[in-house]
Amino acid sequence: xxxxxxxxxxxxxxxxxxxxxxxxxxxxxxxxxxxxxxxxxxxxxxxxxxxxxxxxxxxxxxxxxxxxxxxxxxxxxxxxxxxxxxxxxxxxxxxxxxxxxxxxxxxxxxxxxxxxxxxxxxxxxxxxxxxxxxxxxxxxxxxxxxxxxxxxxxxxxxxxxxxxxxxxxxxxxxxxxxxxxxxxxxxxxxxxxxxxxxxxxxxxxxxxxxxxxxxxxxxxxxxxxxxxxxxxxxxxxxxxxxxxxxxxxxxxxxxxxxxxxxxxxxxxxxxxxxxxxxxxxxxxxxxxxxxxxxxxxxxxxxxxxxxxxxxxxxxxxxxxxxxxxxxxxxxxxxxxxxxxxxxxxxxxxxxxxxxxxxxxxxxxxxxxxxxxxxxxxxxxxxxxxxxxxxxxxxxxxxxxxxxxxxxxxxxxxxxxxxxxxxxxxxxxxxxxxxxxxxxxxxxxxxxxxxxxxxxxxxxxxxxxxxxxxxxxxxxxxxxxxxxxxxxxxxxxxxxxxxxxxxxxxxxxxx
Numbered sequence: 001x002x003x004x005x006x007x008x009x010x011x012x013x014x015x016x017x018x019x020x021x022x023x024x025x026x027x028x029x030x031x032x033x034x035x036x037x038x039x040x041x042x043x044x045x046x047x048x049x050x051x052x053x054x055x056x057x058x059x060x061x062x063x064x065x066x067x068x069x070x071x072x073x074x075x076x077x078x079x080x081x082x083x084x085x086x087x088x089x090x091x092x093x094x095x096x097x098x099x100x101x102x103x104x105x106x107x108x109x110x111x112x113x114x115x116x117x118x119x120x121x122x123x124x125x126x127x128x129x130x131x132x133x134x135x136x137x138x139x140x141x142x143x144x145x146x147x148x149x150x151x152x153x154x155x156x157x158x159x160x161x162x163x164x165x166x167x168x169x170x171x172x173x174x175x176x177x178x179x180x181x182x183x184x185x186x187x188x189x190x191x192x193x194x195x196x197x198x199x200x201x202x203x204x205x206x207x208x209x210x211x212x213x214x215x216x217x218x219x220x221x222x223x224x225x226x227x228x229x230x231x232x233x234x235x236x237x238x239x240x241x242x243x244x245x246x247x248x249x250x251x252x253x254x255x256x257x258x259x260x261x262x263x264x265x266x267x268x269x270x271x272x273x274x275x276x277x278x279x280x281x282x283x284x285x286x287x288x289x290x291x292x293x294x295x296x297x298x299x300x301x302x303x304x305x306x307x308x309x310x311x312x313x314x315x316x317x318x319x320x321x322x323x324x325x326x327x328x329x330x331x332x333x334x335x336x337x338x339x340x341x342x343x344x345x346x347x348x349x350x351x352x353x354x355x356x357x358x359x360x361x362x363x364x365x366x367x368x369x370x371x372x373x374x375x376x377x378x379x380x381x382x383x384x385x386x387x388x389x390x391x392x393x394x395x396x397x398x399x400x401x402x403x404x405x406x407x408x409x410x411x412x413x414x415x416x417x418x419x420x421x422x423x424x425x426x427x428x429x430x431x432x433x434x435x436x437x438x439x440x441x442x443x444x445x446x447x448x449x450x451x452x453x454x455x456x457x458x459x460x461x462x463x464x465x466x467x468x469x470x471x472x473x474x475x476x477x478x479x480x481x482x483x484x485x486x487x488x489x490x491x492x493x494x495x496x497x498x499x500x501x502x503x504x505x506x507x508x509x510x
Contacts, residue, residue: 006103007102007103007104007111007114009102009104009114009115009118010114012114012117012118012121013114013117015117015121016113016114016117016118016120016121017117019117019120019121021120021173022170022173022174022177022178023177024177025177025178029178030498031494031495031497031498033178034178034179034180034494035179035180037174037175037178037179038175038179038180038181038186041171041174041175041179041183041186042186042190044167044171045079045168045171045186045187045190046190046194048077048078048079048164048167049073049074049077049079049191049194050074050077051077051078051079052076052077052078053076053077053078053080053139053157053160053161054145054156054160055141055142055145055149055153055156055157056076056139056140056141056142056145056157057140057141057142057143057145058142060076060138060139060140061137061138061139061342061346062075062076062080062138062346063133063134063138063316063319063346064084064312064316064346065345065346065347067308067309067311067312067315068082068191069188069191069192069195069308069472069473069475069476069479070083070084070087070188070305070308070309070312070475070476070479071083071084072168072184072187072188072190072191073164073168073191074191076139077164078160078161078163078164078167079164079168080134080139080161080164081127081130081131081161081164081165081168082165082168082187082191083168083172083184083187083188084126084130084165085123085126085127085129085130085165085169086123086126086168086169086172086184087184087305087309088126088130088309089119089122089123089125089126090119091306091309092122092126093115093118093119093122094405097115120169123169124166124169127161127162127165127166127169128162130165131158131161131162131165132158133320134157134158134161135154135157135158137323137342139157139161140154141153141154141156141157168183168187171183171187172184172187180487180490180491180494181483181486181487181490185479185483185486185487186483186487188476188479188480188483189479189480189483189484189487191476192470192472192476192477192479192480193480195470195471195472195476196261196468196469196470196472196477196480197470198218198219198470199218199219199220199253199257199468199469199470199471199472200219200220200221200253200258200469200470201219201221201222202217202218202219202222202253203217203218203219203222204217204218205217205218206218206223206250206251207250211226213227213230213231213235213240214250215250216251218251218253219253220253220254220255220257220258220469223251223253223254224244224254224255227240227243227244228244246361246362246363246367247361247363247467248363249363252361252363252467252471253469253470254361254363254467256361256362256466256467257361257466257467257468257469258469259466260463260466260467260468261463261468261469261472261477263466264459264462264463264466264468264474264477264478264481265477265481267459268459268477268478268481268482269481269485271296271297271455271459272295272296272297272481272482272485273485274295274296275293275294275295275296276293276294276444276448277291277292277293277294278291278292278294278427278440278441278444279291279427279428280292280420280425280426280427280428281425281426281427281428292416292420292425294444294445294448295448295452296448296451296452296455297452297455297456297482298402298406298411298445298448298449298452299401299402299405299406299411299449299452299453300482300486301456301478301479301482301483302401302402302405303397303398303399303400303401303402303405303453303456303457304394304398304401304456304457304460304475304478304479305475305479306397306401306405307394307397307398307401307457308460308475310397311356311357311393311394314353314356315338315346315348315353315356315357318337318338318340318348318351318352318353319338319340319342319346319348319353321333321334321337321338322334322337322338322339322340323340323342334351335350335351336351336352337351337352337353338350338351338352338353338354339351339354349377350377350378354378354386355385355386355389355390356389356390356393357390358390358464358473359383359386359387359390359464359465360464360467361465361466361467362465362466362467363467365383365386365387365465366465368380368383369383369384387465390461390464391458391461391465394457394460394461395453395454395457395458395461396457397457398453398454398456398457398460399450399453399454399457400453401453402449402450402452402453402456403446403449403450403453406445406449411445412445413438413441413442413445413446414434414438416437416441416445417434417435417437417438417441418434420437421434421437427440456478459474459478460474460475460478461474462474463475463477463478
């Protein structure tokens with residue numbers, strides 16, 4: 001009977017056991033070795049983001065241009081797919097496991113091994129699924145490349161995309177086993193940090209060519225300095241003050257996005273450090289006390305990652321359906337679903353997809369509302385409605401994903417109560433019973449989960465509306481700050497275990 005209750009994924013066990021993987025270290029990996037592997041993967045990531053796809057034409061369409069922060073890849077490079085397949089595979093398995101479509105008990109070692117092995121196989125499938133559609137009207141080979149290799153041109157581009165995604169996949173696995181932290185998180189933070197650094201200090205002209213007031217340096221600091229020192233008072237009053245502070249369609253790394261970036265950085269740092277601490281005492285060892293921290297952002301930044309991935313997929317499918325035209329009955333080519341100018345951008349121009357897209361900085365929504373201007377497609381009240389819809393969907397979706405996430409990752413009251421009970425700890429003044437612990441935790445965890453999900457959604461939405469330096473997006477900035485804080489904590493923990501080996505057993509590293 002026990003065999004019949006097993007998930008059908010156990011049929012993949014022979015494949016999982018033979019699947020290529022980074023081997024686990026047999027013993028303790030010292031701190032210096034972990035830092036070395038982590039830095040090596042990070043350097044390799046930066047190198048790969050600067051290797052362009054061989055044979056690609058200069059003008060191409062990036063399906064995920066507006067969601068590069070979560071893809072952690074560089075458009076048009078061998079890292080074009082980034083961590084997209086890994087994240088998508090993780091979301092699919094989480095949803096299927098949470099909905100009990102896949103019947104796996106992740107508290108059991110065998111089931112967890114099957115889950116992780118199945119995820120690796122699904123990642124390979126998603127790499128192929130996301131790579132092949134890129135060559136149909138998006139990443140097309142150049143005429144010269146087609147002339148030299150013939151009909152193999154598109155296949156070679158797909159192979160490059162697959163190789164790049166596989167390298168990312170194995171680097172993520174390498175960091176998780178031999179390095180510090182998570183490879184996925186590290187690559188997201190690396191990509192966003194690069195965008196912020198470039199947005200701050202890039203001294204090259206916005207549109208290329210010769211520097212001028214209408215074509216200043218693209219970076220916030222050199223661009224603002226150039227405008228302030230070269231524009232006279234009349235020119236400043238005539239529009240360059242507005243350009244310096246809130247930017248325009250060409251110069252986007254203005255002062256307000258910089259202030260918004262700094263404000264979000266400190267606000268997220270404060271939110272990450274806010275927590276409720278429940279006192280704990282050991283049931284048998286007198287004097288042994290501790291605390292169980294319940295963070296304000298309890299589900300971490302995962303809810304806003306999932307919500308952003310969902311919005312990215314909505315935008316992608318709306319664009320594909322619009323491009324398909326009459327080949328898809330009723331929906332194909334309809335403006336109300338989402339209208340796009342695919343020769344210039346993947347940003348929707350109108351329709352339902354437009355209301356669910358990033359509002360951009362204040363220059364793209366606040367100025368039209370205040371000025372009462374119309375772009376020929378939308379009136380001021382439609383911009384206001386877009387902001388309301390976007391923020392409502394982002395915050396509401398983050399709350400739902402936060403509640404779903406804690407239940408599927410053993411972070412709910414029942415799971416936490418079992419963990420505290422198994423460690424021999426208890427809350428002073430209460431009986432040593434998992435049911436009692438669960439009732440106490442139910443007072444805090446569900447409420448903190450909702451508040452935390454609401455907080456990360458609101459923070460990401462606020463940063464999207466204000467704008468960020470380097471167009472890193474609010475979600476990208478939010479993720480990066482949280483990732484850096486957790487990386488710092490992981491490094492501190494590794495150093496503590498290096499100095500006090502007895503702590504390795506406590507943290508489960510041995």
